[in-house]
Amino acid sequence: xxxxxxGLEQAARLVLSRDAEVFGITLLxxxxxxxxxxxxxxxxxxxxxxxxxARFPGRGLVIALVNTGxxxxxxVVGLLVSMLLWRAGPFGALELLYTPAAIVIAQFLxxxxxxxxxxxxxxxxxxxxxxxxxxxxxxxxxxxxxxLIREARLPLLAAVMAGFxxxxxxxxxxxxxxxxxxxxxxxxxxxxxxxxxKGNFDRALALSVILLALSFGxxxxxxxxxxxxxx
Amino acid sequence: MTLGTAGLAAGLLGRPAAPQPGxxxxxxxxxxxxxxxxxxxxxxxxxxxQTGYTVKTIAVGTGQALALAARGEADVTLAHAPRLEQRYxxxxxxxxxxxxMYNDFVIVGPDADPAAIRGTPRAVDALRKVAGVGAGFxxxxxxxxxxxxxxxxxxxxxxxxxxxxxxxSGQGMGQTLQIADxxxxxxxxxxxxxxxxxxxxxxxxxxxxxxxxLNVYAVLEVNPANGPRVNPQGGKAFAxxxxxxxxxxxxxxxxxxxxxxxxxxxIAGQSEAxx
Numbered sequence: 001x002x003x004x005x006x007g008l009e010q011a012a013r014l015v016l017s018r019d020a021e022v023f024g025i026t027l028l029x030x031x032x033x034x035x036x037x038x039x040x041x042x043x044x045x046x047x048x049x050x051x052x053x054a055r056f057p058g059r060g061l062v063i064a065l066v067n068t069g070x071x072x073x074x075x076v077v078g079l080l081v082s083m084l085l086w087r088a089g090p091f092g093a094l095e096l097l098y099t100p101a102a103i104v105i106a107q108f109l110x111x112x113x114x115x116x117x118x119x120x121x122x123x124x125x126x127x128x129x130x131x132x133x134x135x136x137x138x139x140x141x142x143x144x145x146x147x148l149i150r151e152a153r154l155p156l157l158a159a160v161m162a163g164f165x166x167x168x169x170x171x172x173x174x175x176x177x178x179x180x181x182x183x184x185x186x187x188x189x190x191x192x193x194x195x196x197x198k199g200n201f202d203r204a205l206a207l208s209v210i211l212l213a214l215s216f217g218x219x220x221x222x223x224x225x226x227x228x229x230x231x
Numbered sequence: 232m233t234l235g236t237a238g239l240a241a242g243l244l245g246r247p248a249a250p251q252p253g254x255x256x257x258x259x260x261x262x263x264x265x266x267x268x269x270x271x272x273x274x275x276x277x278x279x280x281q282t283g284y285t286v287k288t289i290a291v292g293t294g295q296a297l298a299l300a301a302r303g304e305a306d307v308t309l310a311h312a313p314r315l316e317q318r319y320x321x322x323x324x325x326x327x328x329x330x331x332m333y334n335d336f337v338i339v340g341p342d343a344d345p346a347a348i349r350g351t352p353r354a355v356d357a358l359r360k361v362a363g364v365g366a367g368f369x370x371x372x373x374x375x376x377x378x379x380x381x382x383x384x385x386x387x388x389x390x391x392x393x394x395x396x397x398x399x400s401g402q403g404m405g406q407t408l409q410i411a412d413x414x415x416x417x418x419x420x421x422x423x424x425x426x427x428x429x430x431x432x433x434x435x436x437x438x439x440x441x442x443x444x445l446n447v448y449a450v451l452e453v454n455p456a457n458g459p460r461v462n463p464q465g466g467k468a469f470a471x472x473x474x475x476x477x478x479x480x481x482x483x484x485x486x487x488x489x490x491x492x493x494x495x496x497x498i499a500g501q502s503e504a505x506x
Contacts, residue, residue: 086304087303087458092460098258098289179288180290194266196405197267197405198269198427199424
């Protein structure tokens, strides 16, 4: 149990002393996951809404694929993205492997189906009567979508948090496509794995504490946005 | 050596790999235990300062490190699995294998030592005793350099360990040591990892210094024909750096301040036949 306290103590020390390496790792985690989540939202929110409202042949299959995508094993995504970005792979010329951009790509592919699937469910959950009412009141298609999104705000923000949560905690794909290179692609999760394998459990715990604090901070802000304010 | 030269010639005459005269990035594939020792954190920045190259160190299992190099996804490899490396050299995938250093493995186990192997001069005999009493043994089981060495010892002892007392962790050295500690079993570990974990373990060193327990590190250059975009100049620069006198001197003293003893013994330039 003393190990837990040592870990907490080290976390405090690393943060207060503004340890340059840990600071860099934390900033990189936030940057990479932030970018991946934003991209996932940019794609997932419209796609999920469109899937919820549109009717086309094969819609059921597409929805089943999206739902499967929510549970896509990150390590599989990592392997596939690696193979695409390898020097000998189709996108090798871009030299993206072992760069933060590669991690963003992999994390985007993990988060996007989560956001899409939950958005789809959130919009579908709005009763048909509401949509018909808006249309009866003369809402244009754009106005209708805007109003539906506001109506589904609670589960939609949950979708955002789920997408963020899926990738801030991700380690398998980040290790494979990033390479965990010091100063370049080492993020909080991959650094924790490294410190653990070296036996530096107190440092690994410290990094874990920082990661949890980071995740909590972001989610607190999103929860504040999500929850209705009682006046 | 002739096979290595043939590989080089084939590389030059064969598929025209696009040379990267301007590429300042070198991808070094190596093993997790090499990275865990902390040696590269000292050597790599020094190399970068001296040459201006940027090194991307990819630390994975030995099998993966060599497989990546064979596909041209790396420029140079630092590993410690001589037989596997020599196979890749024979196939022409890796070039110019050069010895760098060695560290050693030890057999550790519970202080109570049920198989009574303490002080046995030959590792093979110690393993025979372990098998004889069916005492617990934890293997890496992951095709790492450590695992390959362990399998070679069992083979030399003429034994195939029975599942009842032999388990494979499939994980890194640190985790494997902890599993062995929990189960009060024996295991083979490199001295460096044992020293790093020592205060957390009840395991003690029981067998050491036998010749087959020496763990030989070599640096190998990637054949440019292995894939597009290999950086052979960068790879060669790093390999040259690893065997350079200044680097070898650094290797000789690495670990003394932390463990009171050096972790590695530099052996660049020594006769291949010895190792």
